[in-house]
Amino acid sequence: MNEYGNALVGGLLIGLSAAILMVANGRVAGISGIAGRLLQGVQASSGALFVLGLIAGPALYRLIFDAWPSVTVTASWPLLVVGGLLVGFGSRMGSGCTSGHGVVGLARLSRRSIAAVATFMGAAIVTVFLAGFFA
Template sequence: MTPYLFPLFGGMLLGLSAVLLLLLNGRIAGISGILGRLLGGHDMAPNAAFIAGLLAGPLLYAAAFGRMPAMTVSASWPIVLLAGLLVGIGTRLGSGCTSGHGILGLARFSKRSFAATAVFLATGIVTATAMGILQ
């Protein structure tokens, strides 16, 4: 099996879940919005179910393949926490996260989502390039 099949299937499942959430609940599958509504006490059951499904993914993988998915984090905890904080700030400034803008926003031809996704990609490229140069 090639190393691209699992990411391909994962992307297909993510797209399917986003489409089903939109069709069945009329909601955009933006993880930051779902988590924000859950923490704010709004629409508890569907938002909790969505987050539980995200958290159950690695457990389902382990049940199917007998091991947890391979994952390597080479950054220190302070860097990981800083990165998470910056992502949270960017999510607020951009009125959504990569999942909301990049999956459903682009599919709906949202100009704001095209702009946000372009900024996400450009920032990622600059950051990855800078980190490669600095190491």
């Protein structure tokens, strides 16, 4: 499968999983919220299964396509850790992450999610521009 097919299937699976979680549990499929509740010990088993599905996804891909998903990471571990901490802090401060606001919130036409997505997409565009400018 080519990169467009992978993106299409991945997007469909993300949307399907978000819809199933919303219908089955009435919960938004926001990864930061699910992970935060799991770490606090207040998340139901469905949250643990959701996170397990995220982790098991690449292994399932390997079984189906006989190859690991192609991802190349060129950043150093310290930069990845700092970036992860900043994303985690930002998602808690913004009451959600790209999956919650971008997938579920936009589909529900939430004004708060529209503002959040516009903010983090704008910040991403500026960051990419500046990173290219200073590289």
